Amino acid sequence: MPVKAELRKRVCKEIDRYCDEIIAVCESALSHPEPGFKEKRTARLVEDKFIELGIPYRAGLAVTGIKAILKGKQTRPMIAVIGELDSLVIPDHPHADPVTGAAHACGHNAQVAMLIGVATALSRSGVMSWLDGSVALIAAPAEEYIQIEYRQSLRKQGIIEYLGGKAELIRLGEFDDIDMAMMTHTANLPEGKKLLMGGTSNGTIAKQVQYLGKASHAGGSPHQGINALNAATIAMAAINTQRETFKDADTVRVHPIITKGGEAVNIVPADVRMETFVRGKTLDAIKDADRKVDRALRAGALAVGAKVKINTLPGYLPMQNNELLQEVYRQNALRLLGKDEIIPAGTHGTGSTDMGDVAHIMPAVHPMIGGVSGTSHGNDYLVCDHRLAVITPAKIMAMSVIDLLADGATKAKEILEKCKPAMTKAEYITLMNSFLKEEEWQG
Secondary structure (H helix, E strand, C coil): CCCHHHHHHHHHHHHHHCHHHHHHHHHHHHHCCCCCCCCHHHHHHHHHHHHHHCCCEEEEECCCEEEEEECCCCCCCEEEEEEECCCEECCCCCCCCCCCCEECCCCHHHHHHHHHHHHHHHHHCCHHHHCCCEEEEEEECCCCCCCHHHHHHHHHCCCCCCCCHHHHHHHCCCCCCCCEEECCEECCCCCCCCEECCCEECEEEEEEEEEECECCECCCCHHHCECHHHHHHHHHHHHHHHHHHCCHHHCCEECCEEEECCCCCCECCCEEEEEEEEEECCHHHHHHHHHHHHHHHHHHHHHHCCEEEEEEEEEECCEECCHHHHHHHHHHHHHHCCHHHEECCCCEECCCCCHHHHHHHCCEECCEECCEECCCCCCCCEECCHHHHHHHHHHHHHHHHHHHHHHHHHHHHHHHHHCCCCCCHHHHHHHHHHHCEEEEEEC
């Protein structure tokens, strides 16, 4: 049997051989961005590549997700390599869809290409015949928790249950046969740094809020109306007064937007709608902030005599990287990057990712690679160094698969033996469902 070093060389050689084709996947996805649960063309791009590579797959999982299996000498352990299909909606991004405003301003187009890079390396190098385990290649939908109203419509139709892609895949059982998972995100890192090993991130819940007042002539008889927009304005002010009660260590973030402000300028607004996230470093912090936000939302209704409907939805759990799996990833990063170019683990990010959900039920890692410019979720966010942002992480993840599954899958088995997940799938589902609540309150 070839030693692990030889197998690592083989996968890197295949990625280099097909480098241009892999980068072309990144560019193709960039040119056709699609928001979550709408990623039909991007999913087809992945399917076409799996067909080209001769890898069997299943599509249409959680609406648009895809799962392919590369079999080794044994079925288990099974390592998942994940790429995310969806985009944001940023109409003034230079690569935004002119009709939908969708744009890849978070680098998921690079993740799709990384996934294809790993698939190419493992399938074309022949290394799977030497590995004592299997690899699941997952193209996951809907990581960006946006367009809540649309996703709620899917939920009411019974098409989905959870509004995030990985949560829905977990519910559907697509992670039941997987033992650990890895993916790599892009990030605009400090000058001279090329990789952030990652640490923790905020979890989140989402809220849909509707204020119902009474319409009347805004100029002639405003006193006969109940202004739902005023209720929403007061609620946002009340949320702001809570901010000093949030502990710095909990990194709470609450950021509401108004999605509907009224019907016409000469009518007292009677139907006003908001969305907000409530984020925090821990579940306890999220729950505490959630109670305070609900009080503030009720206060807006009380002040003007409106009715408020508060629909709370499960979002994402806080991210926790598994230290042992992270070390496997780091050692392979060191084979390609200098030590000084890697930011050690331990940082905390105040954004959220549904990879946190995966990390609560199995060992998982979510490092951040450079090679991009601009502000994440901004109109200037772009991949500027494809070799760093796509090719390097594809090599790192392919090599990590080899280190985990070679030699009787000793390393993977060690991690599984030493790592007790935070919760079982059943406990995860129970927790997610506990966040789901609907309240109607008359002020």
